[in-house]
Amino acid sequence: xxxxxxxxxxxxxxxxxxxxxxxxxxxxxxxxxxxxxxxxxxxxxxxxxxxxxxxxxxxxxxxxxxxxxxxxxxxxxxxxxxxxxxxxxxxxxxxxxxxxxxxxxxxxxxxxxxxxxxxxxxxxxxxxxxxxxxxxxxxxxxxxxxxxxxxxxxxxxxxxxxxxxxxxxxxxxxxxxxxxxxxxxxxxxxxxxxxxxxxxxxxxxxxxxxx
Amino acid sequence: xxxxxxxxxxxxxxxxxxxxxxxxxxxxxxxxxxxxxxxxxxxxxxxxxxxxxxxxxxxxxxxxxxxxxxxxxxxxxxxxxxxxxxxxxxxxxxxxxxxxxxxxxxxxxxxxxxxxxxxxxxxxxxxxxxxxxxxxxxxxxxxxxxxxxxxxxxxxxxxxxxxxxxxxxxxxxxxxxxxxxxxxxxxxxxxxxxxxxxxxxxxxxxxxxxxxxxxxxxxxxxxxxxxxxxxxxxxxxxxxxxxxxxxxxxxxxxxxxxxxxxxxxxxxxxxxxxxxxxxxxxxxxxxxxxxxxxxxxxxxxxxxxxxxxxxxxxxxxxxxxxxxxxxxxxxxxxxxxxxxxxxxxxxxxxxxxxxxxxxxxxxxxxxxxxxxxxxxxxxxxxxxxxxxxxxxxxxxxxxxxxxxxxxxxxxxxxxxxxxxxxxxxxxxxxxxxxxxxxxxxxxxxxxxxxxxxxxxxxxxxxxxxxxxxxxxxxxxxxxxxxxxxxxxxxxxxxxxxxxxxxxxxxxxxxxxxxxxxxxxxxxxxxxxxxxxxxxxxxxxxxxxxxxxxxxxxxxxx
Amino acid sequence: xxxxxxxxxxxxxxxxxxxxxxxxxxxxxxxxxxxxxxxxxxxxxxxxxxxxxxxxxxxxxxxxxxxxxxxxxxxxxxxxxxxxxxx
Ligand code: HEM
Ligand SMILES: [Cu+2]
Numbered sequence: 001x002x003x004x005x006x007x008x009x010x011x012x013x014x015x016x017x018x019x020x021x022x023x024x025x026x027x028x029x030x031x032x033x034x035x036x037x038x039x040x041x042x043x044x045x046x047x048x049x050x051x052x053x054x055x056x057x058x059x060x061x062x063x064x065x066x067x068x069x070x071x072x073x074x075x076x077x078x079x080x081x082x083x084x085x086x087x088x089x090x091x092x093x094x095x096x097x098x099x100x101x102x103x104x105x106x107x108x109x110x111x112x113x114x115x116x117x118x119x120x121x122x123x124x125x126x127x128x129x130x131x132x133x134x135x136x137x138x139x140x141x142x143x144x145x146x147x148x149x150x151x152x153x154x155x156x157x158x159x160x161x162x163x164x165x166x167x168x169x170x171x172x173x174x175x176x177x178x179x180x181x182x183x184x185x186x187x188x189x190x191x192x193x194x195x196x197x198x199x200x201x202x203x204x205x206x207x208x209x210x211x
Numbered sequence: 212x213x214x215x216x217x218x219x220x221x222x223x224x225x226x227x228x229x230x231x232x233x234x235x236x237x238x239x240x241x242x243x244x245x246x247x248x249x250x251x252x253x254x255x256x257x258x259x260x261x262x263x264x265x266x267x268x269x270x271x272x273x274x275x276x277x278x279x280x281x282x283x284x285x286x287x288x289x290x291x292x293x294x295x296x297x298x299x300x301x302x303x304x305x306x307x308x309x310x311x312x313x314x315x316x317x318x319x320x321x322x323x324x325x326x327x328x329x330x331x332x333x334x335x336x337x338x339x340x341x342x343x344x345x346x347x348x349x350x351x352x353x354x355x356x357x358x359x360x361x362x363x364x365x366x367x368x369x370x371x372x373x374x375x376x377x378x379x380x381x382x383x384x385x386x387x388x389x390x391x392x393x394x395x396x397x398x399x400x401x402x403x404x405x406x407x408x409x410x411x412x413x414x415x416x417x418x419x420x421x422x423x424x425x426x427x428x429x430x431x432x433x434x435x436x437x438x439x440x441x442x443x444x445x446x447x448x449x450x451x452x453x454x455x456x457x458x459x460x461x462x463x464x465x466x467x468x469x470x471x472x473x474x475x476x477x478x479x480x481x482x483x484x485x486x487x488x489x490x491x492x493x494x495x496x497x498x499x500x501x502x503x504x505x506x507x508x509x510x511x512x513x514x515x516x517x518x519x520x521x522x523x524x525x526x527x528x529x530x531x532x533x534x535x536x537x538x539x540x541x542x543x544x545x546x547x548x549x550x551x552x553x554x555x556x557x558x559x560x561x562x563x564x565x566x567x568x569x570x571x572x573x574x575x576x577x578x579x580x581x582x583x584x585x586x587x588x589x590x591x592x593x594x595x596x597x598x599x600x601x602x603x604x605x606x607x608x609x610x611x612x613x614x615x616x617x618x619x620x621x622x623x624x625x626x627x628x629x630x631x632x633x634x635x636x637x638x639x640x641x642x643x644x645x646x647x648x649x650x651x652x653x654x655x656x657x658x659x660x661x662x663x664x665x666x667x668x669x670x671x672x673x674x675x676x677x678x679x680x681x682x683x684x685x686x687x688x689x690x691x692x693x694x695x696x697x698x699x700x701x702x703x704x705x706x707x708x709x710x711x712x713x714x715x716x717x718x719x720x721x722x723x724x725x726x727x728x729x730x731x732x733x734x735x736x737x738x739x740x741x742x743x744x745x746x747x748x749x750x751x752x753x754x755x756x757x758x759x760x761x762x763x764x765x766x767x768x
Numbered sequence: 769x770x771x772x773x774x775x776x777x778x779x780x781x782x783x784x785x786x787x788x789x790x791x792x793x794x795x796x797x798x799x800x801x802x803x804x805x806x807x808x809x810x811x812x813x814x815x816x817x818x819x820x821x822x823x824x825x826x827x828x829x830x831x832x833x834x835x836x837x838x839x840x841x842x843x844x845x846x847x848x849x850x851x852x853x854x855x
Binding site: 019022023025026027029030031032033034037038040041044045047048049063067070071074075077078080081082084085086094190191194197198201202204205206209210211 | 769771772775776778779782783786789790793797801802805806808809812813816817819820821822826827829830831832833834836837838840841844845848849852853855
């Protein structure tokens with residue numbers, strides 16, 4: 001079937017490692033899609049079965065706060081994309097700053113989100129202990145439960161992303177990442193960041209814009 | 212004598228003259244001896260060592276799950292509840308299902324043989340992400356510890372399916388803990404699948420293009436795709452179950468406006484593909500064994516390769532055949548019934564191709580090949596009864612009866628577990644460097660086949676006569692068949708214990724194996740048994756198709 | 769800043785799409801509303817994937833992986849809608 005031969009590997013190992021890492025990340029992103037896919041299925045299912053109630057419940061959400069947060073997140077993604085570019089160019093300082101800028105914008109998102117939760121809590125719309133007094137219809141309570149789970153899971157992902165960016169920026173400062181050689185160490189977290197952004201891009205209409 | 216007594220590499224005849232089984236040179240230089248400390252095992256990143264860690268682990272869980280089954284079979288000997296309480300019986304079959312599905316069947320062949328063989332088969336030194344591989348074993352054990360905790364803390368009684376609202380509102384046991392265990396072990400699956408896909412894409416030796424991959428690798432590729440795409444849906448669903456139970460979310464609770472069928476959709480979106488996660492690696496093994504048994508190239512290589520991919524793809528489209536009588540819309544029932552008939556086509560293709568491969572071959576009857584033949588027969592029965600169940604109208608009658616139990620055991624136990632033992636008997640000499648007593652291997656293979664049929668064939672009849680599953684108090688008329696089934700289970704239980712004895716015996720006292728004791732093709736047989744730490748001294752250059760048997764004969768003469 | 773010139777138009781397009789989907793939510797589109805917002809979201813995701821993640825420059829295997837994830841999500845959503853739609 002085969003013979004051992006003194007063949008030089010056809011692909012240089014560095015390229016092989018680069019491809020493997022990115023490909024592995026791509027598969028990870030695909031499985032993350034499916035994780036949120038389960039939640040989207042629930043939203044679609046209830047939209048079909050209880051369309052009217054879902055639309056009414058969705059109208060109660062603060063869609064302009066959601067829009068503002070979308071802008072924040074899109075901007076952070078721009079910063080993350082620029083960070084990946086400058087990493088490829090080998091500009092360590094700029095990369096570091098852009099990463100921290102993206103992380104800061106992520107933190108802004110979380111702060112706005114928290115503010116939104118507390119508004120909803122004050123309005124009796126948040127189904128948590130002590131809140132949710134206004135949620136008399138079972139389906140509006142159900143919708144807000146799904147809202148809480150979905151945005152909560154998204155926020156967890158975003159927090160992980162912020163942690164990754166801060167850590168990566170620290171590693172650049174610490175010189176355990178050198179650019180452009182170690183650009184993958186920048187590119188991989190930014191891919192994750194964009195995923196979190198894309199999830200939000202779908203969550204936003206699915207939660208706030210049901211009409 | 213069998214193919215096992217072949218000439219070793221340095222020309223001496225082994226196997227006949229019982230050379231004292233001291234340590235051989237290859238063993239000294241092998242991965243088994245590269246480090247003797249416990250640390251060198253527990254922190255290893257060598258795919259071959261991790262495979263052995265998994266081998267020990269899944270064997271452990273196999274016997275725990277088997278114990279639960281044994282207790283149930285004893286209880287079912289009489290129509291009354293004499294051994295277990297109702298509650299106890301519920302806990303026994305739940306634990307049996309959870310352990311067997313997630314801690315044995317899903318990890319078994321991929322994580323033991325896939326881990327060991329994929330790098331060897333494609334001419335690589337390891338998987339693409341060796342540390343991730345080790346991590347996945349630790350995650351497996353973390354989930355395993357949770358399961359054991361559930362076991363000692365009183366168990367769980369929802370069935371392996373965790374159906375709502377039973378699991379979210381009424382079940383008594385430790386549902387949250389059990390869901391957590393399965394949640395955790397899912398990440399181990401995802402990491403394994405990811406690792407395999409990347410490895411197969413990026414680590415193939417020069418010349419090993421896709422058309423030269425052994426079918427074992429193709430099938431594992433398909434399995435991995437399902438692992439990474441289906442498992443996350445289970446992950447989120449289980450998290451929601453736990454949240455329902457802890458916080459009363461109501462997503463699946465009709466009293467709160469939720470819909471239990473939504474749970475079933477999400478669960479089966481994972482779990483039907485998951486049954487293919489369990490069987491595709493079995494198909495992988497059997498494709499190798501059939502070619503080796505017949506010493507012929509596999510008939511219709513591309514058909515067999517692509518049928519694995521087709522099974523993985525279509526397998527995602529049929530899940531609601533588990534919900535025909537759940538109150539789902541009957542139009543949906545018709546759609547899913549049709550698609551379920553379609554998914555049988557690629558499975559059928561495989562069976563035809565194996566048969567054609569065996570046709571006119573000089574079939575070897577060594578243990579691995581007996582297991583493979585057993586697999587084919589049992590898989591056909593399991594698959595055909597799957598078709599019966601997929602017919603909407605028939606399923607209304609036999610849903611949730613022993614007929615279903617028999618159907619899936621024919622595939623998962625008759626099929627996958629036989630393939631697992633076939634693989635164990637085929638690659639044991641490669642993994643450990645020692646031959647085992649062929650006679651006992653044959654005895655075990657035959658006993659498993661007989662014991663299995665005696666256990667599960669009566670269950671088809673039971674189900675057809677209307678015996679529901681998951682009951683342990685039953686009508687007098689069913690007793691004879693239950694006693695037959697329990698008798699078969701006893702035989703089966705002993706047959707599963709035998710290999711533990713003679714394979715472990717062979718580890719110390721077996722004759723050293725040559726590099727290629729079965730005289731078959733495949734890169735894994737070009738390296739010494741057991742393989743050296745880095746597999747290949749030089750990365751091989753692949754120039755031929757797999758299963759290139761004729762050509763090899765020419766070379767010998 | 770390197771790349772800003774290339775990425776700024778993408779960013780602006782993303783904001784424009786956000787405005788579109790917001791605006792559309794005020795129109796009486798009836799059953800078309802979810803279709804429009806899904807289409808806009810897909811367009812945004814495509815922009816991010818193609819330009820921010822630079823998937824268009826990377827290997828086919830990576831694109832295939834991400835695409836498979838999206839495709840399987842679509843399967844999940846479509847096939848699980850068959851039952852509620854026909855009840
Ligand atoms: C040839 C293709 C197959 C078809 C058409 C098929 C069809 C079905 C159908 C219709 C059911 C539902 C029966 C009921 O609950 O009323 C079922 C149940 C089941 N099948 Fe299959 N099957 C096939 C292959 C497999 C394979 C390959 C496996 C496993 C490796 C498998 C494992 C199962 C399991 C575990 C269940 C029962 C789940 C439960 O209710 O606990 N099937 N099958
Ligand atoms: Cu199924």
